Amino acid sequence: xxxxxxxxxxxxxxxxxxxxxxxxLDSSIGGVLVxxxxxxGKSTAVRALAALLPEMNTxxxxxxxxxxxxxTGTCPVCDELRxxxxxxGRLKTIKKPVPVVDLPLGATEDRVIGALDIEKxxxxxxxxxxxxxxxxxxxxxxxxxxxxxxxxxLVDLLIDVAxxxxxxxxxxxxxxxxxxxxxxxxxxxxxxxELRPQLLDRFxxxxxxxxxxxxxxxxxxxxxxDEFERNPTKFMEVWEKEDELIRQQIQAGKKxxxxxxxxxxxxxxVTQLCSYLGTDGLxxxxxxxxxxxAYAALCGKNHVTIEHLKKIAVPALQHRLRRNxxxxxxxxxxxxxxxxxxxxxxxx
Amino acid sequence: xxxQENTQEISRSAKLETWLRALQVAQLLVINPHGLGGVxxxxxxxxxxDRWLAYLNTVAQLGGMRMPLxxxxxxxxxxxxxxxxxxxxxxxxxxxxxxQGLLAQCDRHLLLMPMAxxxxxxxxxxxxxxxxxxxxxxxxxGQSRKIESHFGIVALDEGIEDDEQANEKIRQRTxxxxxxxxxxxxxLPETDDDFLPDTQxxxxxxxxxxEVTVSEDSLNALVGVAEQLGVTSIRxxxxxxxxxxxxxxxxxxxxxxxxxxxxxxxxxxxPRATRMPQSALPEEEIPTESDEPVENVQDPxxxxxxxxxxxxxxxxxxxxxxxEEEQEDQEQETEAQNPQALxxxxxxxxxxxxxxxxxxxxxxxxxIKTPKGMGGxxxxxxxxxLRGRPLGNMPGMPxxxxxxxxxxxxxxxxxxxxxxxxxxxxxxxxxxxGKIIIRKEDFRIKRYQERTQxxxxxxxxxSGSSAMHRLAEAxxxxxxxxxxxxxxRDQVAVMSFRGSTAELVLAPTRSxxxxxxxxxxxxxxxxxxxxxxxxxxxxxASASMRKGLTPALVFLTDGxxxxxxxxxxxxxxxxxxAQQSARSASLHSFKSLWIDTSPQARDEGKAMAALMxxxxxxxxxxxxxxxxxxxxxxxxxxxxxx
Numbered sequence: 001x002x003x004x005x006x007x008x009x010x011x012x013x014x015x016x017x018x019x020x021x022x023x024x025l026d027s028s029i030g031g032v033l034v035x036x037x038x039x040x041g042k043s044t045a046v047r048a049l050a051a052l053l054p055e056m057n058t059x060x061x062x063x064x065x066x067x068x069x070x071x072t073g074t075c076p077v078c079d080e081l082r083x084x085x086x087x088x089g090r091l092k093t094i095k096k097p098v099p100v101v102d103l104p105l106g107a108t109e110d111r112v113i114g115a116l117d118i119e120k121x122x123x124x125x126x127x128x129x130x131x132x133x134x135x136x137x138x139x140x141x142x143x144x145x146x147x148x149x150x151x152x153x154l155v156d157l158l159i160d161v162a163x164x165x166x167x168x169x170x171x172x173x174x175x176x177x178x179x180x181x182x183x184x185x186x187x188x189x190x191x192x193x194e195l196r197p198q199l200l201d202r203f204x205x206x207x208x209x210x211x212x213x214x215x216x217x218x219x220x221x222x223x224x225x226d227e228f229e230r231n232p233t234k235f236m237e238v239w240e241k242e243d244e245l246i247r248q249q250i251q252a253g254k255k256x257x258x259x260x261x262x263x264x265x266x267x268x269x270v271t272q273l274c275s276y277l278g279t280d281g282l283x284x285x286x287x288x289x290x291x292x293x294a295y296a297a298l299c300g301k302n303h304v305t306i307e308h309l310k311k312i313a314v315p316a317l318q319h320r321l322r323r324n325x326x327x328x329x330x331x332x333x334x335x336x337x338x339x340x341x342x343x344x345x346x347x348x
Numbered sequence: 349x350x351x352q353e354n355t356q357e358i359s360r361s362a363k364l365e366t367w368l369r370a371l372q373v374a375q376l377l378v379i380n381p382h383g384l385g386g387v388x389x390x391x392x393x394x395x396x397x398d399r400w401l402a403y404l405n406t407v408a409q410l411g412g413m414r415m416p417l418x419x420x421x422x423x424x425x426x427x428x429x430x431x432x433x434x435x436x437x438x439x440x441x442x443x444x445x446x447x448q449g450l451l452a453q454c455d456r457h458l459l460l461m462p463m464a465x466x467x468x469x470x471x472x473x474x475x476x477x478x479x480x481x482x483x484x485x486x487x488x489x490g491q492s493r494k495i496e497s498h499f500g501i502v503a504l505d506e507g508i509e510d511d512e513q514a515n516e517k518i519r520q521r522t523x524x525x526x527x528x529x530x531x532x533x534x535x536l537p538e539t540d541d542d543f544l545p546d547t548q549x550x551x552x553x554x555x556x557x558x559e560v561t562v563s564e565d566s567l568n569a570l571v572g573v574a575e576q577l578g579v580t581s582i583r584x585x586x587x588x589x590x591x592x593x594x595x596x597x598x599x600x601x602x603x604x605x606x607x608x609x610x611x612x613x614x615x616x617x618x619p620r621a622t623r624m625p626q627s628a629l630p631e632e633e634i635p636t637e638s639d640e641p642v643e644n645v646q647d648p649x650x651x652x653x654x655x656x657x658x659x660x661x662x663x664x665x666x667x668x669x670x671x672e673e674e675q676e677d678q679e680q681e682t683e684a685q686n687p688q689a690l691x692x693x694x695x696x697x698x699x700x701x702x703x704x705x706x707x708x709x710x711x712x713x714x715x716i717k718t719p720k721g722m723g724g725x726x727x728x729x730x731x732x733x734l735r736g737r738p739l740g741n742m743p744g745m746p747x748x749x750x751x752x753x754x755x756x757x758x759x760x761x762x763x764x765x766x767x768x769x770x771x772x773x774x775x776x777x778x779x780x781x782g783k784i785i786i787r788k789e790d791f792r793i794k795r796y797q798e799r800t801q802x803x804x805x806x807x808x809x810x811s812g813s814s815a816m817h818r819l820a821e822a823x824x825x826x827x828x829x830x831x832x833x834x835x836x837r838d839q840v841a842v843m844s845f846r847g848s849t850a851e852l853v854l855a856p857t858r859s860x861x862x863x864x865x866x867x868x869x870x871x872x873x874x875x876x877x878x879x880x881x882x883x884x885x886x887x888x889a890s891a892s893m894r895k896g897l898t899p900a901l902v903f904l905t906d907g908x909x910x911x912x913x914x915x916x917x918x919x920x921x922x923x924x925x926a927q928q929s930a931r932s933a934s935l936h937s938f939k940s941l942w943i944d945t946s947p948q949a950r951d952e953g954k955a956m957a958a959l960m961x962x963x964x965x966x967x968x969x970x971x972x973x974x975x976x977x978x979x980x981x982x983x984x985x986x987x988x989x990x
Contacts, residue, residue: 038520038581038583041582104487105473105474106426106429106486106488108488108489109742111488111492112487116490116764116767118438118444118489118763119442119443121763121764122439122443122763122766123442123443125766125770127767146473146477149473171789172764172767172787212582215568218571218585219568219571221582222567222571222585222586222589225586226562226567229558230559230561
């Protein structure tokens with residue numbers, strides 16, 4: 001099977017790369033939506049993400065790869081395992097890679113939410129639940145390319161599960177509920193149809209990508225592509241070091257994240273910006289705050305500064321703005337304008 | 349009109365060159381179907397197209413493909429395309445057996461897509477995702493599998509108008525865009541047998557193209573030329589490199605030479621050119637007059653055949669002279685080589701290969717602002733559960749008018765019979781053999797896709813400034829269109845604005861009689877409350893869209909607003925209000941047409957149309973017939989650019 005192009009070798013597209021790293025650092029931000037021109041490496045970047053993620057601790061015998069520290073009552077398998085433990089015993093753990101699961105467009109509902117194992121039903125008459133893609137993506141990423149072309153009934157399912165973090169399947173008198181907390185990553189081309197606002201809202205960050213116009217970077221892109229196709233092994237070796245640096249950056253950021261401080265003045269600024277832009281609901285403020293913290297952590301800082309906030313405001317808010325009939329400029333421009341008006345550059 | 353004349357003027361030698369280029373494309377596709385993505389063949393069904401396909405078939409068989417082309421039916425189901433569970437085998441063997449879809453069967457072959465301009469975007473997305481990945485990802489019917497498949501696409505685009513084209517997703521990923529419509533049967537050589545490569549050379553090229561290297565200078569030149577031609581896509585660049593490599597491998601070279609690059613660019617980039625390179629055209633802007641650029645393009649084709657025509661004869665290792673020549677070429681190049689010179693040289697060749705009618709088409713397209721958020725389709729599409737073209741099934745109960753899909757329900761139930769029987773037995777219930785136990789979760793309902801009806805809404809300026817007779821013409825045009833709409837079963841509405849209000853004189857209807865009656869008593873005279881008219885018409889249009897109609901708006905006005913939104917008179921305020929309304933209207937991605945009815949063209953109307961994203965037409969003295977013609981033509985044009 002073809003290898004994935006390394007993340008660090010992607011030329012340009014800094015906004016997209018940053019958004020993906022932030023989502024990888026803090027899964028509670030809630031995923032990334034990448035919309036834009038065709039052939040700009042949207043899928044490449046998402047697929048490359050898998051190689052950057054540090055391994056995670058999981059319960060050894062749990063099919064859902066649960067966190068050993070998760071509360072009881074979230075996963076039926078873990079609860080059963082815990083029930084068998086002696087007093088004071090601990091669940092066996094094992095390291096596993098963070099899953100990055102593709103949800104292809106032609107997928108059927110039973111494969112998404114999981115269903116009974118058809119082979120076991122036929123051969124032994126046994127009713128065994130076979131986990132679907134949502135279970136596979138638990139604690140990891142669920143990637144949907146061409147997300148705006150996804151069928152409506154699948155979108156409904158996704159919205160429901162992404163909101164509750166719980167997947168419920170009823171089939172043949174079997175009732176299975178299991179945790180399904182995943183980070184949604186979507187990409188698509190806005191010209192082919194718009195996303196439903198409910199689904200749009202599920203994405204923490206949204207970035208827009210454009211084809212690079214500068215000829216230097218265009219040459220670089222095709223040059224690296226050519227090298228990669230000619231000799232992937234060698235190419236991977238060359239870029240492995242760079243990828244490793246990013247991996248360490250994520251890991252260090254993850255450790256740092258709980259200690260990042262946000263002072264009241266900064267909170268005030270977050271609220272101010274959101275109310276100025278009139279974003280709906282609290283989700284915008286929360287995401288902005290979390291993303292700013294994650295960005296500060298990624299930079300190795302202890303405090304969130306106004307610079308962090310400014311850098312992250314566009315991807316955190318641009319998809320939450322209402323259309324303004326008096327202003328036909330793009331959402332990103334409006335967010336930037338608001339930033340300039342509220343927090344003008346200090347002249348030193 | 350003009351296009352056609354130009355097409356006829358294309359000389360015989362240019363036609364032959366186009367044909368030879370098409371044959372070369374066929375050879376390249378056989379050598380590397382997956383890496384080159386494929387070809388979009390724009391040609392109507394006919395002898396020329398058949399002959400090309402036959403040639404492709406012959407070359408492919410020489411290259412060892414047994415059934416080179418597999419046809420993809422237009423409305424193919426996901427199950428047939430991607431694959432799914434083979435119920436019969438599964439039941440028989442007691443093991444889950446996967447049935448491979450068409451895409452898997454195409455591995456190392458070519459997928460033939462007839463009527464490519466009409467394929468649904470969701471189907472296209474699945475095909476191109478397999479093309480990008482090199483495998484098919486199956487997550488269906490309890491099966492989770494990845495099957496490798498490396499295929500190329502041969503998309504047959506039978507579109508006639510410029511707005512009917514194969515989906516952009518395919519265009520982006522196929523290296524070649526061929527237009528055979530300009531060729532006649534008579535211009536072709538007697539036979540193509542002279543141009544058949546031998547098995548050996550195909551096999552050699554296939555085995556070696558991946559090893560061909562490209563110098564950094566060539567890459568720089570390629571990017572430079574692409575910029576000059578206005579080709580922005582990175583994919584097109586990669587495809588050009590792949591093509592150059594295959595061409596080099598055909599000549600048994602291990603490095604891409606300038607000649608290969610030239611030919612690759614002529615094949616891949618030139619058909620995608622969006623502007624004339626600067627050296628040919630001093631101004632940077634895209635020319636809007638169609639005469640001049642066409643001459644520019646034709647000159648190099650007709651008079652100076654300086655760029656080497658693509659060589660079609662299969663590379664023959666014994667042909668020493670040829671090789672020597674090439675080597676000489678190469679030596680000269682490496683001596684006098686600076687990247688700029690290389691770029692210029694290639695650019696010249698690329699210019700010659702730009703299709704003759706491309707620029708006049710571009711001028712056409714430039715007049716229309718691309719409507720936002722519209723796919724390349726005719727009319728919006730709605731997925732429903734009641735009527736339309738069948739679109740597979742989904743789990744659900746047959747209630748609320750939804751139709752039960754009996755076959756799918758039965759297939760869903762069949763695998764679980766053993767389990768259920770055992771269960772029934774365990775609870776003491778008996779069930780006679782030969783009966784199928786169906787439960788609630790088995791029910792499948794049918795899904796359909798509807799082509800939505802179009803609502804054409806006329807917004808007629810009935811003010812004093814718009815002379816009274818315009819109103820009469822508008823009425824006439826509406827009636828003519830209605831007659832046409834009646835045939836297509838579309839709807840029509842009319843709004844008139846005068847004084848201080850805009851009024852919906854005819855609510856959306858299909859009834860010709862009602863429309864005529866409503867239009868008879870339409871009064872005229874008074875101010876021009878343009879802002880209100882725009883606001884209210886777009887409100888009605890978006891309401892109709894929620895009801896499942898696809899709205900299209902036609903404004904008939906001189907664009908000289910003099911009543912503000914609040915009803916107060918005064919031109920400056922009224923114009924400002926109207927512009928604001930137009931801007932907010934542009935956020936809806938409705939098709940719209942602005943017919944300027946003022947005796948002399950005025951900038952106000954044009955500016956307003958631009959703000960709204962409408963197509964602008966100036967029709968000062970047209971009668972009802974002309975207006976309705978213009979509308980039909982205009983709306984068809986605005987429909988599918990996207």
